[in-house]
Amino acid sequence: MDSPFSPKGPRAATRKNDSQPLKEAIDALLRLYKLQNQFEETSIEANWEEIMGKPIAARTTKVYAKNLKLYLQLDSAPLKKELMMAKQKMIELINKHAGKTIIEEVVFL
Numbered sequence: 001m002d003s004p005f006s007p008k009g010p011r012a013a014t015r016k017n018d019s020q021p022l023k024e025a026i027d028a029l030l031r032l033y034k035l036q037n038q039f040e041e042t043s044i045e046a047n048w049e050e051i052m053g054k055p056i057a058a059r060t061t062k063v064y065a066k067n068l069k070l071y072l073q074l075d076s077a078p079l080k081k082e083l084m085m086a087k088q089k090m091i092e093l094i095n096k097h098a099g100k101t102i103i104e105e106v107v108f109l
Contacts, residue, residue, distance in 0.1 A: 037102070040098055040102045041064070041065035041066060041102065042065075043098065044063070044065050044070065044094060044098070044102070044103070045063055045064055045065070047097065048060065048063050050097075051093055051094055051097045052090070052093070056079065056083075059074050059075055059076045059079050060072060060073070060074055060075075061073045061074065061075050062109065065102070065103060068101075068102065068103060068104040068105065069103070069104070069105045069106070069107055070090075070091075070094065070103045070105070070106045070107070071107050071109055072106060072107070072108050072109065073108070073109040074108070080108055083106075083108070084108060087106045090106055091103050091104065091105075091106060
């Protein structure tokens with residue numbers, strides 16, 4: 001039985017031999033336009049709550065990354081002190097989430 005969603009006609013079975021998965025195409029596009037680093041840095045901001053957890057994300061007022069540095073602004077002095085002492089652990093968590101080294105230093109504002 002034919003599906004109503006399958007195309008019919010001479011072009012129905014043709015597919016380019018050089019096709020690739022969407023993820024690979026997007027990665028190639030980001031590399032071509034040299035946007036890979038900015039994309040990864042932005043993904044830190046977008047996934048901050050997932051990376052560090054809800055309690056820390058709730059106390060974070062500003063988070064952004066640039067040139068392998070993560071800039072954080074927190075509204076809690078005790079949390080800031082605690083995170084200063086756990087900088088290396090935080091860097092490891094972020095890099096593990098990204099799957100490669102995208103942060104080497106954390107700066108508290």
